[in-house]
Amino acid sequence: MAREIVCIAPVGDRCGEGAVWSATEAVLYWTDINRFLVHRYDEATRAVRTWLFEEPVVAISLTREDGCLLVALGSKLIWWWPQTDRREDHGFVLPGAPRVRLNDGRADPAGNFWVGSMKNNVLPNGELGEVGPDEGVLYRVAPDGAVTEWRRGLGISNTLCWSPDQRTFYFGDTLANEIYAFDYDMEAGAISGERHFFTGFDRGSPDGSAIDSEGFLWNCRYGGGSIARIAPDGSLAEVIEMPVTNITTCTFGGTDLKTLYVTTAGAPGERLAGSLHALRVEVAGLPENRYGAPPL
Numbered sequence: 201m202a203r204e205i206v207c208i209a210p211v212g213d214r215c216g217e218g219a220v221w222s223a224t225e226a227v228l229y230w231t232d233i234n235r236f237l238v239h240r241y242d243e244a245t246r247a248v249r250t251w252l253f254e255e256p257v258v259a260i261s262l263t264r265e266d267g268c269l270l271v272a273l274g275s276k277l278i279w280w281w282p283q284t285d286r287r288e289d290h291g292f293v294l295p296g297a298p299r300v301r302l303n304d305g306r307a308d309p310a311g312n313f314w315v316g317s318m319k320n321n322v323l324p325n326g327e328l329g330e331v332g333p334d335e336g337v338l339y340r341v342a343p344d345g346a347v348t349e350w351r352r353g354l355g356i357s358n359t360l361c362w363s364p365d366q367r368t369f370y371f372g373d374t375l376a377n378e379i380y381a382f383d384y385d386m387e388a389g390a391i392s393g394e395r396h397f398f399t400g401f402d403r404g405s406p407d408g409s410a411i412d413s414e415g416f417l418w419n420c421r422y423g424g425g426s427i428a429r430i431a432p433d434g435s436l437a438e439v440i441e442m443p444v445t446n447i448t449t450c451t452f453g454g455t456d457l458k459t460l461y462v463t464t465a466g467a468p469g470e471r472l473a474g475s476l477h478a479l480r481v482e483v484a485g486l487p488e489n490r491y492g493a494p495p496l
Contacts, residue, residue: 203440203479203480203481204479204480205440205442205443205462205477205478205479206477206478206479207443207472207475207476207477208241208246208475208476208477208478209239209241209248209475209476210472210474210475211232211239211248211250211474211475211476212466212474212475213232213234213235213237213239213463213464213465213466213474213475213476214232214233214234214235214326214465214466214474215232215233215234215448215465215466215474216230216231216232216448216449216463216464216465216474216475216476217230217231217232217233217258217259217304217408217448217449217463218230218231218257218258218259218260218272218304218305218408218449218463219408219449219450219451219461219462219463220260220261220262220269220451220488221451221452221453221454221457221461221488222262222488223455223487223488224266226242226243226244226455227240227241227242227243228240228241228243228451228453228461228476229260229269229282230260230449230461230463230476231257231258231259231260232257232474233256233257233258233322234256234322234326234327234328235326236252236253236254236255236256236257236326237250237251237252237253237257238250238251238253238257238260238271238280238282239476240282241461241476243453243454251282251285253271253273254273255273255274255275256273256274256301256322256326257271257272257273258272258273258274258301258302258303258304258305259271259272259302259303259304259305259306259315260272261305261306261307261313261488261489261490261491262307262488262489262490262491263279263490263491263492264311264490264491264492265492267281267282267283268280268281269281269282270290270307270313270491272302272305272315273302274294274297274298274301274302274320274322275293275294275297275298275301275302276289276290276292276293276294276297276302277289277290277291277292277313277315277341278290290341290345291345292339292341292345292347294317296317296335297320298320299319299320299335300317300318300319300320300335300336300337301317301318301319301320301321301322302315302316302317303315303316303317303318303336303356303357303358304316304357304358304359304360304408304449305360306360306361306489307488307489307490307491308340308362308369308384308386308389308489309362309366309386309489310386310387310389311343311489311490311491311492312340312341312342312343312389312491313340313341313491314338314339314340314341314350314360315338315339315341315357315360316336316337316338316339316351316354316357316358316360316371317335317336317337317338317339317354317357318331318335318336318354318355318356318357319331319332319335319336331355331356331375332355333353333355333375334353334354334355335354335355336352336353336354336355336356336357336373337349337351337352337354337357338350338351338352338354338357338371340389341491342389343491343492350391351371351394354373355373355374355375355376356373356374356375357371357372357373358372358373358374358406358407358408358409359371359372359379359406359407359408359409359417359419360409361409361410361411361417362384362411362489363384363411363415363432364411364413364414364415364486365415366384366386367383367384368381368382368383368384368432369381369382369383369384369391370382370397370409370411370417372406372407372409372419373406374405374406374407374422375405377399377400377401377405377406378396378398378399378406379397379398379399379406379409379417379419379430380394380395380396380397381394381395381396381397381434382394382395396434397430397434398417398419398428398430398434398436401421401424401428401436403421403424403425403426403428403439404421404422404423404424404425404426404445404447405421405422405423405424406419406420406421406422407419407420407421407422407447407448407449408420408448408449408450408463409449409450410449410450410451410452410460410485411485411486412452412481412483412484412485412486413457413483413484413485413486414483415431415432416429416430416431416432416437416483417429417430418430418440418450418460420447420448420449420450420462420463421447422446422447422448422465423445423446424445424447425441425442425443425444425445425447426439426440426441426442426447427439427440427442427447427450427460427462428440440479442462442464442477443472443477444464444467444470444472444473444474444475444477445467445470445473446464446465446466446467446473447462447463447464448463448464448465449462449463450462450463451485451488452481452484452485452486453485456484457484457485457486457487458480458481458482458483458484458485459478459479459480459481460478460479460480460481460485461476461477461478462476462477462478462479463476463477464476464477
């Protein structure tokens, strides 16, 4: 199926990431890891506003308080109120930083924040360093701040999604070219039963993902110039061709949750690499989970 891909914000991100849709504001937030930035795209006005932080910004989550976001920096979590630019430490500091840094993160249906780590490949000036295997950890940060470890020995932690029935958790390791599925217990906020879900696909490596209301996982393929739409049984349902090579993460937005917003990273010779792109889809996504907010 041919899809119309629109470049809506040619911001030149070195590594766009962390896309999250705020329905109450009708805006999209996303980050540029290597320039230590957060962007906000206003769907009504099409305006982009940008804030600068003191270290890499890797993930963003809505919280139970409208107007307050949980922001994952390279070394820690902070609370952030964009309207006033107020910033406060959350309390979680990554063990081993700056040798390692945080990467992809997302709130679960029970209000916990799950975030993975990796060998730190961002130098103090934002330039790229080397990645490496086996140094990443998957953490769960509870609403009361309690931290538990759930997986070790990771290369690059990526893809954190929950199925529409809230019984399956999806998680990826970019270096291993693997997306795993786990049983998810919402009452306990726990995962178990790790198994292979989508592995060995030869179009780039798995980066961030979003999940739609039918349970299909939309996985961005870094270096593969595409998004893989994966069925709940792990089969490949569709490959969406993108206009640039490095596709990093995506999320569903718009009033009907049928606009897929896609972040990208820079690539030599590609004028629109690092831009925010969008495409319309037939199946709506799921509303964003909120950190600290139990399900209704």
